[in-house]
Amino acid sequence: MNHEYYMKLAINLAMKAKGKTSPNPYVGALVVKKGKIIGRGYHAKAGLAHAEVMALDEAGDKAQGATLYVTLEPCAHFGRTPPCTGRVVNSGVKEVIIGMQDPNPLNNGRGINILRQHGIKVEVGFLGEELKKLNEVFLKYIIKRMPFVTVKVAQSLDGRIATRTGDSKWITTDASRSVAHRMRQDYDAIMVGVNTILRDNPKLDAWFAKQQPTKIVVDSQLSTPADANIFSGSSKVIIVTLPIEPGRETENRSILAQKATILEVREKAGQINLRDMLKKLAQMEITNILVEGGGTLNGALFDEGLVDKFQFFISPKVIGGKDALGAIMGRGVAHMDKVAKLKDIKSRRIDKDFLIEGYV
Secondary structure, eight states: OOHHHHHHHHHHHHGGGTTTSTTSOOOEEEEEETTEEEEEEEOOSTTSOOHHHHHHHHHGGGGTTOEEEEEEOOOOSOSSSOOHHHHHHHHTOSEEEEEEOOOOTTTTTHHHHHHHHTTOEEEEOSSHHHHHHHTHHHHHHHHHSOOEEEEEEEEETTSEEEOTTOOOTTSSOHHHHHHHHHHHTTOSEEEEEHHHHHHHOOOOOOTTOSSOOEEEEEOTTOOOOTTOGGGSSSOOEEEEEOOOOTTOOOHHHHHHHHHSEEEEOOEETTEEOHHHHHHHHHHTTOOEEEEOOOHHHHHHHHHTTOOOEEEEEEESOOOOOTTSEESSOSSOOSSGGGSOOOEEEEEEEETTEEEEEEEO
16 A cells, blocks of 8 residues: 555644644555445544544454554553553554654553564654654654743844834735734644733634634833733733742732732743753643744743744835834844855745745
């Protein structure tokens, strides 16, 4: 049989749950017998059945002697659901074709070994690069215990995100903003710095999402207004700040604590320790974050080497002015040999704007 053909179909199934499985990976599965697909499944949401279980349930007794295709190694540990290996063994399949080994330390080869110990033929390693891309968020989260960080910017041709007076509505077109809102629904959380809250007072909603992403504000001094638009709606809000000595709580802090989760993180040079922040957010099962500025937060994340991906919406406008707000502030680099090496660059036109995206 053409293993890559069926694995590609399994990947297509996995993508049906795009933006819905966090903190779990995207997984698709097929049961094939005599060249005919008799079972299909994909992991739809954390806590629901895994892909291979769904596919085997659909195949039923016909799975006896069939081949199971699954994009990720079946789990051999208890999580939100029981191990999948037992269901695979009991199904009677004779062969399991696995796209890639599970990087989760709780599994990572255990599932494969259990299947082989029960006499099931196992082959591993098909469309590996495509599968790594599919589960890039899960791979970073499960291996490094850090969220996958994407910086999104809407800027003018000369790299400005607002005029010298702070006016930024609107740099890009309606079409670009619509695309950006569709992007939001694929993320666990949307993050901004407190200056963006004070200047723009955004809602940070995702227009097309059934479940709104968490809103995160990086605010070392807890100066977020209690009536800010981010508190409208039912979305969870997290305000990241520095620890405060007991007994020195401010009135605003007490009010904000009733509206949001206050996440205290370590200090670095008088500012938020961004690496510590990301580690603590990962502990809260936030696996990927879309950072929407402003320039100070964007620059700090680039300075610390914490950016995985970027999406720059560029409008053919020139704002100009040395006091206009830049897209990437921070320290920056002193020499060209230290610049961020961007790769896998893609670009496309959206109305009058251009979207340039890639990886760091």
